[in-house]
Amino acid sequence: MTRATLVNWLLVLGVILLAAVPLMVVGGEFGGADELAAQRIAADHPDYRPWATALFEPSAEVTSGLFALQAAIGAGVLGYYFGVARTKRRLRRESDTTAES
Template sequence: MSTNSKTKNKLRNKNLILLALTIILIITPLLLNSSAEYGGADGEAEGLITEINPDYKPWFSSLYEPPSGEIESLLFSTQAAIGAGFIGYYLGRKKGEKK
């Protein structure tokens, strides 16, 4: 077995271990806290503001209100994926320029 082949195997094993750890980190909170309701910071902030000042009236309303929570989650995750894509592209481009 050549040195290049050993290096590729080590890298592959390292990547598989990192993938397994990532999956464990994602699934563990879901298993440990199965009865919890997951919500965003917006809902928490709205509840706290209403508690502090019950007469508060928002000064701005959304331009588009999704018809369901699932659509809202889809739009949010799409936005996050696009942002992550741009950041990954930028970092990869900068690393490529250094080489």
């Protein structure tokens, strides 16, 4: 087994662990920080009234779509960065071999 193959399998195992461990620890229930803060404020100050309201209340579908768009943009930026870095490294390697010749 080559070093690259071993690294790939370790990365796959790491990704699986990153996905599985939080699900086991939390029990599959993920609540947002906003929800926890609202519960805490309601428990500590039952007479509290918010002084501002949201200008835009998106539905669950719109919220999910915006999150997916954010993830896609982030993946695109990371993919672009890694592509540029790999191309730079390849071109540098090629220029080094032609300079040595």
